[in-house]
Structure formats: C-alpha cells, structure tokens
Amino acid sequence: MQSGRTTVSKFLIEQLHGTDDQADLAALLVDVTAAVKAISAMTSKGALGGFLGALDTQNVQGEVQKKLDVLSNDAMIQACEWGGLVAGMASEEMDDPYTLPKEFERGPYLLIFDPLDGSSNTDVNVSVGTIFSVLRHTKIGDPTVADYLRPGVEQVAAGYAIYGPSTMLVLTVGKGTHGFTLDREIGNFVLTHPDLKIPADTSEFAINTSNERFWEPPVQRYVAEAKAGKTGPRERDFNTRWIASMVADVHRILMRGGIFMYPKDTKDPSKPGRLRLMYEANPIGMIVEQAGGAASTGRGRILEVQPTSLHQRVPVMLGSKNEIARLERYHAEYDRGEDKAFDSPLFKERSLYRDEARS
Ligand SMILES: O=P(O)(O)OC[C@H]1O[C@](O)(COP(=O)(O)O)[C@@H](O)[C@@H]1O
Secondary structure, eight states: OOTTOOBHHHHHHHHHTTSTTHHHHHHHHHHHHHHHHHHHHHHHHGGGGTOOSEEEEEOTTSOEEEHHHHHHHHHHHHHHSSSSOEEEEEETTOSSOBOOOTTSOOOSEEEEEEEEETGGGGGGTOOEEEEEEEEEOOSSSSOOHHHHOOOGGGEEEEEEEEESSSEEEEEESSSOOEEEEEETTTTEEEEEEOSOOOOSOOSEEEOOGGGGGGBOHHHHHHHHHHHHGGGSTTOSOOEEOOOSOHHHHHHHHHHHOOEEEEOOBTTSTTSSOSEEIIIIIHHHHHHHHHTTOEEEOSSSBGGGOOOOSTTOEEOEEEESHHHHHHHHHHHHHHHTTOOGGGGSHHHHHTHHHHHHHHO
C-alpha cells in the first residue's frame, strides 16, 4: 500500500483510543466492512453473477424483495453474528430482530441496518448502498424489540457504503464524518475523504417531484420558491437532482452540499413519510450532523425522535443547515397559520396544489 495511506481499521483504533468502545466498536465496524466488501463484489458482478432480478417474496414493508436485498442481508448477518460483538441485529429485510444462534457469544452492541438501499435501482445499474447504525446494549441476554427503540442521539456509530463507480464507506463514531475508498488491489478501505464538511448554504435540492401535489404546503412553498429561482423570493437559481437511492443522493450532499427531502405526503396518510427511522433516517442523520449539516422531520431534529416501532417511517429533510432551518421555519409558520407565502403571486399560480393538500 502506498505509504501514508490509512486503512479503516487503523483509523478506527486511533479515533476510539482511550474510549470505552476502543476495541469492540472498532472490531465490529471492521466486521461490517467485511460484509460491505462481499456486497460490493456482488453488485459489481451484476448479471454475470446472476444477482439481478426480484424474488417472489415481500419484506415487512410490503416491498418485493430483490435477490440482492436478501443476499446483502445474509452477508451482514454472516459477517457480524460470530464475533461476540453484537447481542442482536435488526434489518429492513427482517420483520423481527435477528436472534443469534446459541453458539455465538452475545456482545455489547446492537446493529441495525438497511442491507441494500435504493434497491429499485439494482437492475438499472445505478448506485445503491448499505446503511448501518450501532447502539450500545448493556443488558444481559437477548435484546427485546424495546431495546432497539432508542433515539438516534444514542447511536455510538453510523455509516453507509455506496456501490458506485468506486465503492466507498462513509462513517462516524461521533468524531466527525470520514470517507474511505475500497482499494481492490489490497482489499481494504483506505482513508480518502477525512473530516467531510457539508456547506451551510446550497442551491441544489433533491426530492421526488412526482409527489408534489401530495406534499404539505411548507414543502410546496420551499420547492416552488427554489424552482422560481432568480424570478422568485430566493433571487438565485437552484438545481435539482434525484437518483432515488438515498445513499447516492446523500453522498452527493456530503461531497458538494445540497438538501435531500422525502417529506410526509397525503399519498398514503397512514405513512408519515417513506423512509425508515431506525436504519435510514437515524444513521444518515448522525453522519450529516457530524459533517456540520442538519437532519430534520421539518418539525424537529430526527435524532431526537423517540422510536415506537422497528420499521416506523418519518419525514426526512437533511443537508445544508441553513436550508434545513428555512424549511423548519416554513413548517412553523404554516403550523401557526401564518403562511403568508401562499398569498404570493407565485402560489396563486399553483393554487391547485395548495387546496388539494389542505383538504
Ligand atoms: O421511489 P422513490 O419515491 O423515488 O423513493 C426513492 C427512495 O426510496 C428508497 O429507495 C428506499 O429505500 P429502499 O430501497 O431501501 O427500500 C431510498 O433509497 C430512496 O431515496
């Protein structure tokens, strides 16, 4: 390996030196990187390995499972169950938490993950990812579901892998957010993006605009003003991107700023959003905050949401903190009934959206 390069294991041991989690947490995260390398090999092989396509099974969200969803889930379990570092695991692809086989020692952590994020993109060769969150588990014996339902502020580590042109790992143990690139020649992740910082301001937003008429007015207002650009109250032009892989959209924001939104909408009022709190919003929220950004439901900090179920969904708005602050202000004005913006000419044009969303 080229001199001066730092591998992820060396980096973690240095970052965790002298902390309670010194050895075990570093070891667990290294086990996670082993799973990520296995998933990276499968995603990069694609059709050659017969890894594409869907199964005739559905996960607890009612989504048709892709072959890679299940294979990635297996890879995470096999890499992390044997080391005596976890007491249990929970995943987007499993209805209930995974109980370790009897022969494996129970460890001090709970690992919660989305084994393959953006799986709607697997068959079209667009970047996908793996997202993970680590909580401390101090109780003796197998954890109950309630042991997992802890707010994001209690995470001791979080990260994601992105399987794109290169495979990268971005993680935090609460001391900033750092990026590593998989060097396939040595089979290891090397520190390439230390101390990532998200600019406070941005002119780039990411949201699935096909849901626009279902959004709440504060989000309609924010997007309408961004689209109006120089001709509107923001007096500058905005750009938009939507990859439909949260990891890929968030990675872009860590590289150059921006905001990502998957707000609640009236498409399915029973669901307060599409993305899951425990293994999407919380880990990404910690990564973004540790990089100087903000992560909000629109009405408060995501990491302070008290979970009530393993697969619950939340509205997600995250990225450049000044734009998130603006979005929160729009929500507060709307909730106080002070949404004067909706009397603006910009909105008179778009009255269609407003009325429907209020009804
Ligand atoms: O299909 P939509 O509405 O654009 O939603 C895309 C969003 O859904 C997700 O694919 C959900 O994640 P999963 O693929 O893990 O279910 C996110 O990665 C992405 O941001």
